[in-house]
Amino acid sequence: MDRHAWKPFLQRWSEEWHLANPDEEPDGDPWLGCTPATEDEVRALESRLGCVLPPSFREFLLVTNGWRHAGNFVRSLRGTEEIGWLADLEPMWADAYADWDEEDTEPAAARSLLISLEADAGVVYLDPGDVDEHGEWAAYDVFSWTAMGPDRHGSFYEKMYDFYAGFHALDRPRCDTQREWDAKVEDARLASLRGEVERPLAVLAQAARFGRDRASFLSFQMRTLLRRRRTTTPSTGCSPTATPSRGSSTRICSPHRFCRCCSPRTNAPAGSAPAPPSSSCGTAARSRSSTCSAVIRRGRTSRVSGSASATRSSTRPRTPPWTPVTRPGRACVTPSSTGGRCMRTTSHRSPCWPIPGPPG
Known part of the structure; x- marks a missing residue:
């Protein structure tokens, strides 16, 4: 100098x-x-x-x-x-x-x-x-x-x-230097939302040296999410650089942003094979026991992290058809497996499961 x-x-x-x-x-x-x-x-x-x-x-x-x-x-x-x-x-x-x-x-x-x-x-x-x-x-x-x-x-x-x-x-004098660092912190925050990692972290680290508390907090958030991503993303995770074909119903993961869809499902059947490598986040899901839950289907819409509306498959478990009906209603007219009629009652217009009890 x-x-x-x-x-x-x-x-x-x-x-x-x-x-x-x-x-x-x-x-x-x-x-x-x-x-x-x-x-x-x-x-x-x-x-x-x-x-x-x-x-x-x-x-x-x-x-x-x-x-x-x-x-x-x-x-x-x-x-x-x-x-x-x-x-x-x-x-x-x-x-x-x-x-x-x-x-x-x-x-x-x-x-x-x-x-x-x-x-x-x-x-x-x-x-x-x-x-x-x-x-x-x-x-x-x-x-x-x-x-x-x-x-x-x-x-x-x-x-x-x-x-x-x-x-x-x-x-902490109130001066142009502090205002300049506050502007750089906001720019680093927006860059991190676009998927950048190294440059925002470097800017936040420098701003924290100058006593900008917001920079320290944002840096902690980014490092925590990156740590969770490294510990939860399976080895056969999605490829963030792949681009889906036009009209595809899958979403691409950000290259650095933590994606909850890549974490393995905890309710996957024991002994099930891991999902194969895929070019996008959701194409590996081909059954209900898939390890990736980011398949986007046409149906419900939801807004995620301020991005455009995306359609996702519902994860709400369906009620087993053999669950006993407790609400009063009309008599069921579905034939039972033993002949005659099912003696349960239902308040729905759709027929119930033909077997009165749980299968097996």
């Missing part, structure tokens, strides 16, 4: 921080940064350290030589005159986490560059031994009261963005 991208980002952060904290520094400068460092000051720092600073942190110093209120638990970051190695400036922290990385021959805390000045029982540092292809050093923060180890981010910019998201999650 270059200095031209740092400036608007930090300026927006400063304005939103003052919206969330109007009583703190009411007459002060809304800019949370400091005077930019010069190229000579940055080169002097690199000469003193004996290494070249990572690109995002170097450009940051050329925009502001330090920073105030970097997150809710880091009150300030160091400038070029105060930056140094963690083992030299805070040896207690370097020793406390010296054996945290058991696989590394040299602990990260012992070789890292301390960049935080004031923090709530914690430190922020950059690791020159963990460098990506862009020359960025991994950034860590650790706080003793969390009872957890260092939290790693790929670069200094990613660490600052995480601080920015944490500020929104706790202070």
Whole structure:
């Protein structure tokens, strides 16, 4: 990230921080940064350290030589005159986490560059031994009261963005950033209803970092439905990409949406063979003991999940024809199997079962 991208980002952060904290520094400068460092000051720092600073942190110093209120638990970051190695400036922290990385021959805390000045029982540092292809050093923060180890981010910019998201999650200023995330959450919700999964989940996860409660709830709903789909869909489930022929009476399952029709019927006869693979959700159902109940027949209509009306077969069990009739009515005229007439009475006009009792 270059200095031209740092400036608007930090300026927006400063304005939103003052919206969330109007009583703190009411007459002060809304800019949370400091005077930019010069190229000579940055080169002097690199000469003193004996290494070249990572690109995002170097450009940051050329925009502001330090920073105030970097997150809710880091009150300030160091400038070029105060930056140094963690083992030299805070040896207690370097020793406390010296054996945290058991696989590394040299602990990260012992070789890292301390960049935080004031923090709530914690430190922020950059690791020159963990460098990506862009020359960025991994950034860590650790706080003793969390009872957890260092939290790693790929670069200094990613660490600052995480601080920015944490500020929104706790202070929740009423600003354009919050409204933008609310719009993205609604767009992700509509995309999930269209059958998308990966992109909506990624957007909801980012919005949850910014304290959008609706995003957390929607993400939980999606993951729950996907988990239920994975645990209930049989191995011979329907193919969501197949397209039925014109006039077909079957419905196609969404490729990612949980489909209750694919779950096996609990009242299927014991020992019955599983339904064969099918190109649509309902073509596998060819008898009453089918394991898929999404066959859409012409008859009743119902509206499902706000979609167009679909015709479904009724799942209401029919009354066995030999069930005794308890309501009074006219005498049945159906001949019995033993001759004569059935002595039951019925209030219906249709004839009853010819055998008086249950079969068998």
